[in-house]
Amino acid sequence: MTPDTLPKPRKSPVQARSAATVEAILEAAARILESEGLDGYTTNAIAKRAGVSVGSLYQYFPNKDAITAALVLSDSELMATRMQEVRASYTARPIRECIDALIDVAVCHQFDRPMLARLIDLEEHRLGQDFGLKAAKQKIVMVVRNLLESSEIDLPFDLDTTTQDVFALAHGITDAAGLNGETDRAHLNARIRHAVLSYLGLPTS
Amino acid sequence: MTPDTLPKPRKSPVQARSAATVEAILEAAARILESEGLDGYTTNAIAKRAGVSVGSLYQYFPNKDAITAALVLSDSELMATRMQEVRASYTARPIRECIDALIDVAVCHQFDRPMLARLIDLEEHRLGQDFGLKAAKQKIVMVVRNLLESSEIDLPFDLDTTTQDVFALAHGITDAAGLNGETDRAHLNARIRHAVLSYLGLPTS
DNA sequence: TTTTAATGCGAGCTATTGCTCATATTTATA
DNA sequence: TATAAATATGAGCAATAGCTCGCATTAAAA
Structure with missing residues (x-):
């Protein structure tokens, strides 16, 4: 129950x-x-x-849930680490490039094992976040939130909403592509990039 | 006997x-x-x-799966019917209005019972599509595909890809909003509208 | 080497799940 | 009304899940 x-x-x-x-x-x-x-x-x-x-x-x-929780947690922590690394190594470069790199990290994370990513997502919500997951998730979100905040972009909605939506739409597109059996990661990246940039009101260039 | x-x-x-x-x-x-x-x-x-x-x-x-399949199928058929009805009643009006109405249908469908929508989605893939589901799904996709095709919009990618991505990003944003406990459907609609229109290269107006 | 702690094993217990079947009740039909 | 067909019931079976516990094996400590 x-x-x-x-x-x-x-x-x-x-x-x-x-x-x-x-x-x-x-x-x-x-x-x-x-x-x-x-x-x-x-x-x-x-x-x-x-x-x-x-x-x-x-x-x-x-118990069994502890295994799942450990899996979920390590998954999020890996993602957090990768995104923080990317963010750190792109501080001096144009924001567009950083966005590209972050998208690639997120896509890599989800695209190669779509079913696993999907089930981890599902289990996250069943297990709650009281085992260190919230902190890891926060790290991930913060990378993008800080990036947007420090940029000069005129956001379409408030900072938190925009951050959430950017994640969500990228996630949605990747999820569909993965379950659809697509294999062209570069093409997927381009589409997400287009979706994110246009959502943010930036020229797709 | x-x-x-x-x-x-x-x-x-x-x-x-x-x-x-x-x-x-x-x-x-x-x-x-x-x-x-x-x-x-x-x-x-x-x-x-x-x-x-x-x-x-x-x-x-x-068996149990038959119950789930019936649930999944009726869910998709309801969605197909609603979208076809909207499309039919908006044929003479600007495409922007039709998109708005379609978004509202999709959001209504998923937003009020986010956990149910999510689990139905999951079960869809476990059960396959050999029980009439493919046809229903096709109906849904076709509404948007035909709408885009008949429009004068210069699509960012090919027709099928664009159709899929529009669904996927809307789905992703709605999913996140639902699980996040949001309740403001109008605001959610506005965000998805923004995401879809900018993805399509249309002015957000 | 001897002793102690850490790690590994897997048969099997308990609880639960999907599902059946013999039987009872309600509705339609002659 | 009498008979058949449709519908409803729920105790209980077989399969399987999560998990335990007594014991074997390996590595560290003395």
Whole structure:
């Protein structure tokens, strides 16, 4: 029914092999979500694909949701890191180029494994954000928000709304393209770029 | 006794009460998806909320997926009908007004029950499209495709791509707004209108 | 080496889910 | 009214899920 108490850590890996186990579990979970969807996403299947036993799995994760939460969190943190890096390395260059690079990061993140991205999105909302996810998400949003704020662009709506919509429309286009089986990432980038720039009132150039 | 010994397609409602049962089941299924998500979405729960027994449920649906498929299909058909109606009643008026009306239809469809819309979307891809869904989806797409084709707009990309992206970005913005708890539909409409029109290279007016 | 802690294992318990079937009740038909 | 057809019921079955627990194995500490 209502989401249970938050997934709390069980054991922390101390030796190298256990860290590898944890990593294998998370990777297996991602692969199963990607290839089998929620149907095949069982703890037994995860353990099997990871090459470990269920018992080992439950030594590091208190329950199934904790695995999903760890997956979701690491996904967001990776995204946050990448976007911050891009932003940092483009501070001295025209904003248009930074936008291009950020779009490419976002598209890469979602486009190659569309089903995984979609299911992670779904699980995010089921699990809530009380496990560090909110902070990671905030980092991601802030990159774009700060970029827009520091720019001289005359935004079509208020700063937060504009930021949210830019993310949302890019996400929507990528999602549709991914599920549609498209493979041309450059073309996808161009379309999102067009959508974002025109939404912001900038010349598509 | 029974003429057929093999599993045959389920009954079609003949009497009025059975039609009501079918309707109650579909409505209950939608309500459960909306309020409980996939977790609470069990056949027993559906039957209970519909006020019928599981046995009755399985007289009209061969399995759980058939319920979901019926839900998905009726959802798409409703959308197709509404969009075709709007398109028909706006043939003599400026294309901008038609776009506005179509956006409103799409937003209404998704915004009031965002979780339901999201889960229906997910299930669509799990179930495939071999139950009449493809036709309904095609109807929806065709409304916008024909509108764009017959217009004098210089499209930013080819017709199909542009059509898909317009849907996708509107969908993305609505999805984010819905999950974000927004309630101002007019404001949402304005934002999507801005996104669509600028994507199409039309003045936001 | 011996001892202790960390890690790994997987059969199987408990709860739940999708679904059936024998039976009961309501409606249509003769 | 009598008979058949349609509809409704819900206890319970088979399958499967999440998860535990006693024990085996490996690595670190003494």
